[in-house]
Amino acid sequence: MARLYEHQSKKLLAQGGLTIPRGRVAASPEEAAEIAVELGGPVVVKAQAWVTGRASAGGVRFADDPPAAREAAAAIIGMQLKNFTVQEVLVEERLDLAREMYVGLIIDDTLKCPRLIFSSLGGTGIEEIAREHPDQVVQTPVDITQGLWEYQARDLLCRLDIRGELQGKLTKALVAFYRVCRRHEARSAEINPLVLTADGRVLAADCHMAIDDYAVFRHPDLGIDIAREFDRPATPLEKAAYQVEAGDHRGTFYFLQMAENYPAGSRHVGFHGAGGGGSMMSMDALLRQGFHIANFCDTSGNPSASKVYRAARIILSQPNLDAYFASGSGVASQEQYHSARGLVKAFREVNLSLPAVIRIGGNSERQAMEILAAGTADLPGRVEAFGRDTSAVHCAGRLVELVDGWDYQAAPPPPPAPRPPEDAYSFDTITGSLHIDHAACLACANQPCVAACPAGVLRLEDGRPVLALSPADVRRGRCTECLACELACQFEGRGALFIELPIPGLPASPGQGE
Amino acid sequence: MSLLFDEKTKVVIQGITGREGQARALLMKEYGTNVVAGVTPGRAGQNVHGVPVFDTVQEAVDQVGPLEASVIFIPAALCKAAAFEAIDAGVKLLVIVPDRVPLYDVLEIAAHAQAKGARFVGPNTLGMITPGRAVLGMIGGRAASARDWFKVGPVGVASRSGGMTTAVSYYLGRAGVGLSRVIHVGGDSVVGSPHPDVMLALEADPGTKAVVMLGEIGTTQEERVAELRETGRFTKPLVAWIGGAAAKSGTRFSHAGAIVEGGRGSWDGKVARLQEAGARVVENFDDIPQVTSQLLAEMGIKGQVNP
Numbered sequence: 001m002a003r004l005y006e007h008q009s010k011k012l013l014a015q016g017g018l019t020i021p022r023g024r025v026a027a028s029p030e031e032a033a034e035i036a037v038e039l040g041g042p043v044v045v046k047a048q049a050w051v052t053g054r055a056s057a058g059g060v061r062f063a064d065d066p067p068a069a070r071e072a073a074a075a076i077i078g079m080q081l082k083n084f085t086v087q088e089v090l091v092e093e094r095l096d097l098a099r100e101m102y103v104g105l106i107i108d109d110t111l112k113c114p115r116l117i118f119s120s121l122g123g124t125g126i127e128e129i130a131r132e133h134p135d136q137v138v139q140t141p142v143d144i145t146q147g148l149w150e151y152q153a154r155d156l157l158c159r160l161d162i163r164g165e166l167q168g169k170l171t172k173a174l175v176a177f178y179r180v181c182r183r184h185e186a187r188s189a190e191i192n193p194l195v196l197t198a199d200g201r202v203l204a205a206d207c208h209m210a211i212d213d214y215a216v217f218r219h220p221d222l223g224i225d226i227a228r229e230f231d232r233p234a235t236p237l238e239k240a241a242y243q244v245e246a247g248d249h250r251g252t253f254y255f256l257q258m259a260e261n262y263p264a265g266s267r268h269v270g271f272h273g274a275g276g277g278g279s280m281m282s283m284d285a286l287l288r289q290g291f292h293i294a295n296f297c298d299t300s301g302n303p304s305a306s307k308v309y310r311a312a313r314i315i316l317s318q319p320n321l322d323a324y325f326a327s328g329s330g331v332a333s334q335e336q337y338h339s340a341r342g343l344v345k346a347f348r349e350v351n352l353s354l355p356a357v358i359r360i361g362g363n364s365e366r367q368a369m370e371i372l373a374a375g376t377a378d379l380p381g382r383v384e385a386f387g388r389d390t391s392a393v394h395c396a397g398r399l400v401e402l403v404d405g406w407d408y409q410a411a412p413p414p415p416p417a418p419r420p421p422e423d424a425y426s427f428d429t430i431t432g433s434l435h436i437d438h439a440a441c442l443a444c445a446n447q448p449c450v451a452a453c454p455a456g457v458l459r460l461e462d463g464r465p466v467l468a469l470s471p472a473d474v475r476r477g478r479c480t481e482c483l484a485c486e487l488a489c490q491f492e493g494r495g496a497l498f499i500e501l502p503i504p505g506l507p508a509s510p511g512q513g514e
Numbered sequence: 515m516s517l518l519f520d521e522k523t524k525v526v527i528q529g530i531t532g533r534e535g536q537a538r539a540l541l542m543k544e545y546g547t548n549v550v551a552g553v554t555p556g557r558a559g560q561n562v563h564g565v566p567v568f569d570t571v572q573e574a575v576d577q578v579g580p581l582e583a584s585v586i587f588i589p590a591a592l593c594k595a596a597a598f599e600a601i602d603a604g605v606k607l608l609v610i611v612p613d614r615v616p617l618y619d620v621l622e623i624a625a626h627a628q629a630k631g632a633r634f635v636g637p638n639t640l641g642m643i644t645p646g647r648a649v650l651g652m653i654g655g656r657a658a659s660a661r662d663w664f665k666v667g668p669v670g671v672a673s674r675s676g677g678m679t680t681a682v683s684y685y686l687g688r689a690g691v692g693l694s695r696v697i698h699v700g701g702d703s704v705v706g707s708p709h710p711d712v713m714l715a716l717e718a719d720p721g722t723k724a725v726v727m728l729g730e731i732g733t734t735q736e737e738r739v740a741e742l743r744e745t746g747r748f749t750k751p752l753v754a755w756i757g758g759a760a761a762k763s764g765t766r767f768s769h770a771g772a773i774v775e776g777g778r779g780s781w782d783g784k785v786a787r788l789q790e791a792g793a794r795v796v797e798n799f800d801d802i803p804q805v806t807s808q809l810l811a812e813m814g815i816k817g818q819v820n821p
Contacts (some may be wrong), residue, residue, distance in 0.1 A: 004554035059800075075634070087770045094774075107621070107704060108705070109703055109704050109708070109733045109734060109735070111618070112621055112624040112625070112704055113621055113624075114621070114624070124728035138729060143625070144618070144621040144622055144624075144625050145622065145625050145626075169704060170719070182618070185616060185617065185618050187617060212615040212616055212617040212618065213540050214590065214615060214616045214617060214618075215617065215618065218616070219589075220611055249589070250533070252613055266526065274677060275676055275677030275678070276675055276701055276730075277673070277675020277676070277677055277678035277701075277728065277730060277757050278675065278677040278678055278681065279676065280730075280758050281678070281756045281799050282759060284759060299675075301613055301676075302534065302652075310572065326675050329675065329676075329679075329680060329681035330679025330681045330684075331677070331680040331681040331683075331684045331685075332677060332680070333640060333652055333653060333654055333659075333665060333676075333677075333680055334655060334656075352699065362655070362658050362680075363656060378807045388684060389688075392722075393798075393800060436539075477533075
């Protein structure tokens, strides 16, 4: 779920007709003081972070005047809240509270509809309050096609004996809240507390909202750069990885950085999974062997070879890895030679110097294992591939043996730079470009690249491979970036063909054990 | 129509001319699925592996007769429209393969399906296979593999993970345990036919004598299966495994889930509930074939049937 900051959620509530406290966001103590001056009177200064429990961690402070607001902001900005470093504070008018309540929305997986929850008691510790006072919590499923009717909101409030003017104000607030959630496709949301002030106003004093990751594309206005369940801002590597996911919809891609700033030799493994369930099982196997997961990248659902290549490059760009481990369910429906080729290209480009265990069972696993063996035999690292008849537990055990016996001190030679010459014959593919050094091709006896291409993209012209299809068709996907031509050229030809698959934002020098 | 299907079930493939649609049309046809039509707007008159292509599902119905099941290979953002189109053309069983279908779209599909008496599996599913008879979706990848990996027998398999569906089926087969029905319910938190629905379908299936269920942390599906056992609505012997034992529990962002669900959704909670309800809960995935095999032996049932 893509989480919104409190100030973002509140802006959406205000647009939807709910009342929110006056105030705005500050990125510095000075700015916080300025806002306090504008607001006049006492203020509250609140850390903007995707976590709950800010108040008890000191992330919410009251200030009676602008100097105090400045001081509060100075204390909060830069503060560490769980995994989150606070960069901004929300400075708001301080409310004179008469009563605190709660309204929330979740998606009910049993009834397959949104569910609205209201509690006449709210504020800090709402979960305990709800446990101790179940009679004060009411809820209703919401018909997705009808939406929330005012009468349904009134029914909820009647059950708690909330009557009169307050009933009217809360009815409007509940209906408006549901509409905001629906419009912005919130997967979960809550106003806690929903407050009644001493002067009779109903306001949203705090709000958490998380947007459905899969719907983020429909809401560019929300400015969500990575649609992910994060409890901290994305790392630079995660941002680079997300561009791969957003730019290539062939199969699934998911990258998460699980550890940072660990020393070399601390048994951190770059983990390349395939499918959620198989990945979880495989990570369990690694964890039970005492490994730590440095990062997690999932490529599944029939990904292109180029996508698997990018995944491997991103995984290996993290420094101080002790090993590379790839494993999914073990019996993949997709053709596994695509993944094998992607891994070989990545391992060759970084000149892999680590032990790697690749569990690549599934369709065409034998061919995939042969590609991996042949394509990595001359690398300083050791790559072992296994098929569907070898369990994840066994593979994790094999990785222990490899890591324990590995000499991490031996300095690996630097990776070669497979840059094509300036005057190479080139054309664009769906996510990159293909370059052929025709001068080298003239010395090539058999031009294996042409035969290797299953899509008939290349043909021979005067002994040199050239495009057999229109450049537009190739760019639109007739070339699937299966990488077969490049590997054929490297191993059977003259090493003249190179497919450039850019990964914007990837750290320049790959880490792998440095 | 129920979730159960065979080689007679009349199937349409929506998005048949796309990359996945073409590849899986071949899988389904070669395996024995009765694929009678494909739909891609603007491509009427073409054919894919001998399957005629129509512009709309209704046109396909008009030309080839009523369609019972649709397999959808359409980009996620367009799945809702495709599902509504199939439901409105009278299709009663949908398999929604794509990943990343927006959640509120799934809710709308669910409401519409319920109103029209249709059911769906997915989204984010590999699909289902009735071993030896027919496959809907992409499970197995190609027909030869599907024949090799899914042996025919008395055990129903249901899973929330696609890859693990195939893996457990293959490992069961290797241990001499054949399968009656294999259903990947889909990886998302809200799916059309979650585990409880599948258990009810398998309860009603005379060919299924026992069930292997692969669950996962999150949602209330497995707890509801336990409830079905306790209330006597699902009585067949059950072997269950729950993934995510060592998974880092996410930092929750909102309290609403905790208020509504209490302790449900956790690994410990699911395991305890299923054990209380009399399921054989297996902790180590690799032990599933042996435990299932043992169960069949106790029941006096042969593990495998030759197709």
